[in-house]
Amino acid sequence: MIKALLILCILNSALCFSQELKYEGVVKVDSTITKDELYKRARTYLAKNFKDEGELFTIDDKDGGELTGSGRVRYYTKKIFVGALCTIGYVNFKINIYSKDGRYKYVIHSLIHEGTNCRRNSAINYGLLTTDEKPDKSKDVFLRKGPWQDIKEKTDLRMNEVISGLKEAMNKKHETSKDW
Numbered sequence: 001m002i003k004a005l006l007i008l009c010i011l012n013s014a015l016c017f018s019q020e021l022k023y024e025g026v027v028k029v030d031s032t033i034t035k036d037e038l039y040k041r042a043r044t045y046l047a048k049n050f051k052d053e054g055e056l057f058t059i060d061d062k063d064g065g066e067l068t069g070s071g072r073v074r075y076y077t078k079k080i081f082v083g084a085l086c087t088i089g090y091v092n093f094k095i096n097i098y099s100k101d102g103r104y105k106y107v108i109h110s111l112i113h114e115g116t117n118c119r120r121n122s123a124i125n126y127g128l129l130t131t132d133e134k135p136d137k138s139k140d141v142f143l144r145k146g147p148w149q150d151i152k153e154k155t156d157l158r159m160n161e162v163i164s165g166l167k168e169a170m171n172k173k174h175e176t177s178k179d180w
Contacts, residue, residue, distance in 0.1 A: 018130035021152065023108040023159050027167060031102035035065045037174060038099035042067050045169035046095070049162070058094075065099035073158040075113065081146045085118040091129070091155045097166070106166060108159055113151050126151055 029038070039062055046057065050071040059068035072092045077084060092114065096107040115123040126135055126148060135148040 018128075018132050020109060021111050021129040021131055021155075023163060024106060025163070026103060026105045027170065028103045029170060033102060035099045035101050036062070038104050038170060039065050039067070040174040040176065041170050041172065042097040042099060042104065042166070044174060045166055046097070049165060050095075059096075067097045068094065070094050071162075073155065073162075075151055075154055077147075077150050077154065079146070079150055081150075083124050084147070085116075086122050086124040087113075087115045087126070087147050087151065088118075089113065089115040089123065089125075091151070091158070093159075095162075104170060106163065108162065111155060111159075113155075129155060 046067060046069050050069055057069045059066055072090045075091050076088050092112045093108055094110040098105045111129040113126040113129060115125050117123045129152055134145045
């Protein structure tokens with residue numbers, strides 16, 4: 001009886017908390033491609049695509065086959081809703097890429113929306129994006145479901161572009177591996 005009650009409490013607490021919006025996958029490539037080659041491809045991809053201010057490598061471990069960086073994508077909308085101009089801004093995120101012989105794993109997480117200051121101190125920040133249908137109302141009375149969904153939809157489109165670009169880059173030989 002006590003075990004059942006404990007399990008019920010754990011499940012209930014898990015349902016009460018928001019799940020962070022996250023993108024992850026393990027991608028198998030040609031089994032002859034080494035961990036080092038995949039590492040070089042991933043590093044080149046990140047260096048080319050995440051070079052704006054505030055975007056950087058935080059872990060660069062060639063021996064372990066791990067890269068961690070941060071990036072951001074612009075959020076813009078043409079939809080009309082209260083405070084729309086104040087939600088336009090960026091979604092910052094972290095990306096981890098782990099490589100092994102013949103496969104790699106990517107994890108894109110910690111997606112945080114930051115609106116711009118359209119007027120003095122009036123930015124609308126939705127903060128950490130979660131899988132919830134509605135934003136956390138305890139943060140700000142101006143947070144609405146419409147913009148929340150729009151931010152998540154546009155972020156989803158951009159993250160899928162990032163993932164697609166990574167997959168494309170991981171299937172191309174690194175320049176140092178080519179015969180020239």
